[in-house]
Amino acid sequence: MSKVIRIGTRDSELAMWQARTVQNALERTGHQSELVPVKSTGDLNLDQPLYEMGITGIFTKTLDVAMIKGEVDIAVHSMKDVPTALPKGIVEAAVMKRASNKDILVHKGIDFLENKSGKIATGSLRRKAQWLHRYPEHEVVDLRGNVNTRMQKLQDNDWNGAIFAAAGLERIEIKPDNYIDLNWMIPAPAQGAMLIVAMEKDEESRKALALLKHQESQICVHVEREFLKVLEGGCTAPIGALAKIQDDHIHFHGALFSLDGTRKIEVEKSVPVAQAENLGKFCAQEVLNNGGRELMQHIKTALNN
Template sequence: MATEPLRIGTRASQLALTQTGWVAERLRTWSEDVAIVEVSTRGDLRQDTPIHRFGGDGVFVRELEQALLDGRIDVAVHSLKDVPTAATPGLEIAAVPLRALPFDVLVTGSAGLTLESLSPGAVVGTSSVRRVAQVLGARPDIVVRPLRGNVDTRLRRLDAGDYDAIILAGAGLERLGLVGRITEVLQPPRFWPAVGQGALAIQIRAADRRAHAAVLPLDDPPTHSAVRAERACLAALAGGCLAPIGAWSRGTATGKLALGACVLEMVGRTVSRLVVEEDVRDEDESPEGLGARVAAVLVGRGADRMLERMRDPAASATHPDGGTDVTGVTNA
């Protein structure tokens, strides 16, 4: 009797399908029969509403996780930065492939412009409070306006002249073959990416031996260790995917794992930030230990109070440039 195809679940956006196609191609190369199953998520269906208003963390992954639990799919492919740090019982992240560009990027309507060279009053599009805070921290003289939608939708609005520039995750443009649209890469220490940004999460049922064996070769151990540290830091800060927290972990020249994290607070157009950078202490410290230690240093410097103030609707509910909530993070 022929083995049933391994069913890979994905969101239906162009980027999600491209990412899942990459996974499927490699599994087929290893003689695994696969079928791609599209699953709609609440985050995709409600493009005109700030994310926190209809569910907050996990709005791009919950339906995929339920499809796994129900046995409708065998593997789910996520953008790791959308996956809550609290594991769903019965499921596990079995593989994290080699990371793509982990940083945010600026895309402008006029070639050659950077964040610093934008004219005063220029309009920049993003709905991520983490990005808004960092943009205004660098350029308090520009205007930041909300922008949701898939990558192609956002680029169309930029090209239509609705914005002078937009901020996107560089990995999305890289995977879609659109690196030529990148005007500037925004990276630490000036601009911190989301936890897990640029990485994929390959999720399966914890007890599914066939799926585990199939996807394990996709795992890149250095990437997996790095995102474990980032996610442990986020979990220890109790921030969630929507919090104004940035982090980036990577290997150093000496082979150690390093982690930097940034906590942001924005009240109106006034931005405060805390940054901590640490290396692993010794070979016995796990990525999770490094993440927890960085979080503890941040808390010792007041990060918990900053995050609590950002959760206060009176402090965070109004977009700095008028009228629209920005506390719901977009996913590209």
């Protein structure tokens, strides 16, 4: 008798949707599971030596701790929120088929795009930098919270618009009519992808999750996250990356921006899929050699002050 797999998830509407998607997929392959919503880290002692690899994922830490303590078997994440280095003992078990990777602008009318004045909301350094790169006269204000909270804050404030990941709004069916695709904005590495992690020693859960893997999505997000990992060096920075497979080739577009959007160092490459393994690393090294190393140091200094 196979075990009932306990699926750890945050309790936001989007996180619950993602967890139920995994639960349904497991049921279709004959595996029983149950959802275990995990609350915030407030009552957990994170000073204990649970981490050995400097994990900083604000959205994943609570679930990592629950897995390490044996309270859940697997955890479901928006992959773009997951640090490129997982805690010791936790491994990637499956990347599901990727949804839309696009950023969108939810707006209150787009006439402001023709003007020098505009106020846009986002909590993302990447989105802020790219918006200011394109619209340097605009003001970008900070926006935090889950997607429902952010949508409400947009309505409650005098902003012209706010930037969201299309996938999140589509998944919980709150994508409004008043939006435009930001096709010029390079998405976050792995945006639109869902990652399921498990304990390395949990062979039963890992075997069940192996049936949910989507190979093309997995290849693309690994290239993007390798690009991020090599560039970042443990620092949050305005980094965009997108890999797509077409005609047996993988096409990559990545960029590093300054915090104020005035500088952009980008790279584009296309190679056969068979050569994808180190593509992200090579592209990151090209950015670093073209001024990215100095720019990353400037970003780290600015963020630490």
